[in-house]
Amino acid sequence: MTPSAAAQADTSQTLTRCRELVQPALVEAVERLHPWLAEMAAHSLGWTRTQDGFAPGSQGKGVRQALTVLCAEAAGAPAECAVAGAVTVELVHTFSLVHDDIMDGDETRRQRASTWNAYGVGPAILAGDAMCALAAQNLCDSPAAQGGAAVQHLTHALNDMARGQADDLLHEFRSWMGPDAVRVQEYRLMAERKTGALLGCATGLGAVLAGAPAATVAGLTRAGRHLGVAFQAVDDLLGIWGDPLDTGKPVHNDLRRLKKTYPVLAALASDTLAARQLVGILASGKTLDDAGARQAADLIEEAGGRSATQSEAQQHLDRAHDCLTALDLEPTACDEIRALLPFLIHRRA
């Protein structure tokens, strides 16, 4: 179900309110970096430099930072206490994109040259390191830090993200079929770590900074992790069937690069003729040309990979809603969170 126009307007208001709260603190944090590292961080964030400093521009909708703020409110605290957490989450997100783009050789990001492509690999590694350190420092220095609880929450997420990224890189070397093939369940766990850990950090951190009880922190963290799995499933759909005008990437991009994403793995697991034909195309080991990629996309759809991925996204979205239902949350903020969730899923697809 695509969100209605009225829901879209409300959510747009929520996102704007949160962004206006968080943005000044984010700019201030970035300006604390070494000037050269700040310039690279601003580039990575999609900002431009003006006479007065940095002008945040087309840096995405800010769903992650909004989740941190809303989860603090849902736990009964004022939005202000979550600002440091929201800043930290944006910095960690950007740091991970900068390093992942090097690992994946991605040349563009946010409609501009990726950071390594613009500044070189070495400087981009350092800029990422500095943003990650700043993210942690920013949280430690916050008066709402709850002793070490907030940064502890962050470090667990950072470790999970590294674990997920490791599995993602290793999946590349696994077979398409047979006992060594990547199973759908393994892929889901990878996605929960690689993508879910940060969204779970965003939601849980709001609760931690609000001084919420452990059960609320755990429930909101779980909701965020389910969102992450749903988000990754949608990302996988866009990587095959997304409009290049929306994604900024070539059509069938993930297929050309032979990425083992959810739709492919679900199709291969289907025991259909289409699945067996698909293996024939993928297992050649060569990157696919236009015709090969189109044929593979059709076979994945025929083998049920596209609908299985849509259903995976919906299921994890539902489970995120269930997590919210199970908690005793402040109703207005909780409604705002619920209204936000479809926007993570119905992205330009």
Place this chain on the structure above:
Amino acid sequence: MTPSAAAQADTSQTLTRCRELVQPALVEAVERLHPWLAEMAAHSLGWTRTQDGFAPGSQGKGVRQALTVLCAEAAGAPAECAVAGAVTVELVHTFSLVHDDIMDGDETRRQRASTWNAYGVGPAILAGDAMCALAAQNLCDSPAAQGGAAVQHLTHALNDMARGQADDLLHEFRSWMGPDAVRVQEYRLMAERKTGALLGCATGLGAVLAGAPAATVAGLTRAGRHLGVAFQAVDDLLGIWGDPLDTGKPVHNDLRRLKKTYPVLAALASDTLAARQLVGILASGKTLDDAGARQAADLIEEAGGRSATQSEAQQHLDRAHDCLTALDLEPTACDEIRALLPFLIHRRA
């Protein structure tokens, strides 16, 4: 003054005692990583794999971890409370080497292929990120974490390290002479951040974990930062005049690569004929051959760069001792720290 044989024996005992305390916790921490990341971490630490797990091998003397343990003892606490801090410091040190080796293109480290050289740039970036995250998590999870104070101390050091590394990379693009030239004072500040921040983290963290008063934390941190500047000066001497058999690098390695190190900058600042001849050799912009490097080394020495660097190291070592003198420390541990310091300076040179 080179340490006497008796002092060497005592210090060797101190280092062994600290290593035996810290090592099992360090192995346990590394084993908490994703297996592939743990393998890369072990490689970076100079460990080998055995049937039972990892066997720590020729991974250096362990001066940093010893400083953390000894500073906790000097602040009146049992050594055990500092173990998590010592583990964290070793992990941060290794993370920074792994990323710096990529930035500098260094192909060997600890008598083996550097991590990017053995596993690829992408995996090495991830292994570094994971070690850094583990370092912070390990500290947060320690019962001695003092609320968020320990990890706050760490994050300030991480940010300073990034700032120092940024300046070091940028110095490469500066001129040898004229208004844009790197001044000795700038270099010292860079070294204090790049190298001193981690040593100050090692010493200060011992005090934080011991629950020492702020003045003790600040004093021991300052001592560590002076040690870092001294350490870097010695490193610079070794980079030009060190024996390749000891350093594992070609003779005159830093000169061949036209690195702007302390001896060079001090020589250039000397307003001597040798300094002017040195500029002629360096400013060509080409990496130096054997004869050019030897000639440059001789001119640096003639212009007083070598003795100025020795004096820089000694001065900062003295100031580290002064920092210790100004504090009310437990005498036995303080003596052990003092005995350790010359070993940072009189390294295989």
